Amino acid sequence: MKYPAEESNPNIDPGYAELILTTLRRQPDRVAFRFTDDHGQRRVWTYRDAAERIERTATAFGELGLTPGRGVALLSGPRPEAFTVMVAACLAGLRYVALHPLGTAEADRVILRDSAADLFVVDHSQFPTRADQEGTKAITMAALNRLVAEARPGPQDPRGPALYLFYTGGTTGEPKGVMLRDRSLVANAFACSTWEWPQDTNFLITTPMSHAAGLFVAPGLLRGASFDVHASFDPDKVIDAIERDGVSASFLVPTMLYALLDHPRAAHADLSGLRWLLYGAAPTDAARIARARELFGPILSQHYGQAEAPNALTVLDSGEHRDDPAVLGSCGRAMPGVEIAILDSSGQEVAPGAAGELCARGPLVMDGYWNKPEETAAALAGGWLHTGDVARCDHTELITIVDRMKDTIITGGFNVYPREVEDALGTHPAVAASAVYGLPDPQWGEAVTAAVVFHDGHTASPRELAEHVRATKGSVWAPKRIDVYDALPTTALGKIDKKALRHTHPAREAPAQ
Structure with a gap:
């Protein structure tokens, strides 16, 4: 199967895999990955080991009959293989999907069929029942x-331009394959390298490398x-890794951050070795961010992106995490190399402080959706990526995501953005926590x-909570x-x-008014 823009000009489109291999070869003796293998043994891969693994995996793909474009x-x-397999696929010019x-076996089938995958690599030690997919080797x-x-x-190993199909979650319909080529992947790597990585960072990964975490490795x-690398998120093991294993940085989605904050050991553990904590991927409660700053110190950074422009549209650096709910509720300012505008329904920029759709453009942005020309045209209309997020931008260019456009509640003729009620x-x-x-x-x-x-040991009546929102935001926002x-x-x-x-039937019937 052919896909658009198959030809690549190396003077215009720097290769993602080549960028990574060059980086690894410059410091071959540095430690790249620490992990526990399938036999329970602790292992270490150096930068040299990772580079060799990438090149050997690309060669193995060729021996399995995969040529560029497959x-x-x-x-x-x-x-670690979740990273080296991805980079090897990019090196070999394959169409890569994680x-x-x-997910479920049915979700696998949908994506394998849509992406026309020729080979399905399965970590059988963790997923023994999900390898049997009809029509895919x-x-x-x-x-x-x-x-x-x-x-x-x-020297005769097949090579070609990369195509990473980054599938959206599909919680509201059929998932879409976001096409990220070398241009977008390289832009992502360089942009995220401008984050506040501490010197000699030992970064803990506990989230699936099929999504944001996998793209943190290159920068x-x-x-x-x-x-x-941990096989899963366990707050107890995260604290151990900080106290005993020299972990100095990590990434958490909000639910993980809350679990860590609420863990009985958190208040008494020695977390002084943690020098950078990155969070994102979903809205985070400003009050919980303030609590995290009290516990961890001034080391928090927030990032915002989406599959169509992964990880690096905006950032709120640690120095900007001050005790101001408006700031802590924001997602920071535009990243280098990204242009952001808040547009109304006619494509015109709104006034500072007004709500509109957050739109972006720059080399980070996707090429489009795999085999979905109509959805691509809508998402990239007017030369902008239309994120579907409602946002405001103040006079200092601080951006606040109000909510997803599809989640906007129209009640009594007024627009209510759920994020604002959740913040209240x-x-x-x-x-x-609230939703x-x-x-x-x-x-x-x-x-x-x-x-x-x-919170444990706390309670409040629905009427009390509704009155709290009414006093904070106004009657339109108060939950019914x-x-x-x-x-x-x-x-x-x-x-x-x-x-x-x-x-789902709620746990308790609780009208608020």
Whole structure:
């Protein structure tokens, strides 16, 4: 199968894999990865080891009959091969897809079929039941590792331009394959390398490398970082890694950050070795960010991006995390090499402070959606990436994501952005987490509805919480109904699953007014 823009000019489009290999070869003896292998043994790969692994894997793909333009998919938990297989696929000019470890076999089938994958690489030690996919040749990670060990790279190995298909979550419909080529991947690496990586960073990865975490590795290598890879997120093990293993930096999605903050050991552990904590991927409660600053110190950075422009549209650096809810509720300012505008429905820029759609352009932005020309045209209309996020930008160019356009609640003729209600609920001392969404209502059109989780030992009535929001934001924002949960459901990406909340019977009937 052919795909658009197949030809690449090396003087215009620098290769992502070549960038990484050059970086690894410059400091061959540095530690790249520390991890526990399938036999429970602690292992270390140097930069030299990682480079050799990438080249051998690209050669092994050729020996398996994969030529430039063919497709390879990977299903793996966090492990170094999740990075080296991806880079090797880019080096060999393959169409690469990463499947989500917390997805389902049916989701795998949809993506494998849509991406036309020719080979499916499966970490069989973690996913023994998900390798049988009709129509796609499968190979276990162990079998691929044996081929890699025997591979001998040579000058005739097939090479070509990279195509990374980064599939969206698909929680609201069929997932779309975001096309990221060398241009976007290289722009991502250089932009993220401008973040506040500490000197001699030992970065802990606990999140799936099929998504944001996988794209943190290249910029980290540019900054000389090493990566400690855990198979999953466990707050107890995260604290151990900081106290005992020299971890100095990590990335957490909000639900993980909250779990770490609430862990019984957190208040008494020696976390002084942690020098940088990056968070993002979903809205984060400003009150919880303030608490994190109290616990960890002034080391927090927030990033914002999406699959169509991964990780690096905006950043709020640690020095800007001051005790101001408006600042802590923002996502910072535009990253280098990215132009951002807040546009109205006619494509005109709105006044400072007014809400509109956050749009972006620059080399980071995707080429489009795989085999979806109509969706591509809509997303890139007018030369801008239309993110679908409602945002405001103040006179200092500080950007605040208000909510997703599709999540906007229209109640009584007024637009209510759930994020603003969640922020108001988060300032109540009893509320640990919340999710706000609209439900059909015969009187209001949509009723503002909230699901809340309380801090241990705290409680509040729905009426009290609704009055708190009314006093903070106004009557339009006050929830008409509040349900109390022990925990909020999350998607495979760790984001609160509002679709599940809308369709699941609530834990307690709790009208707020």
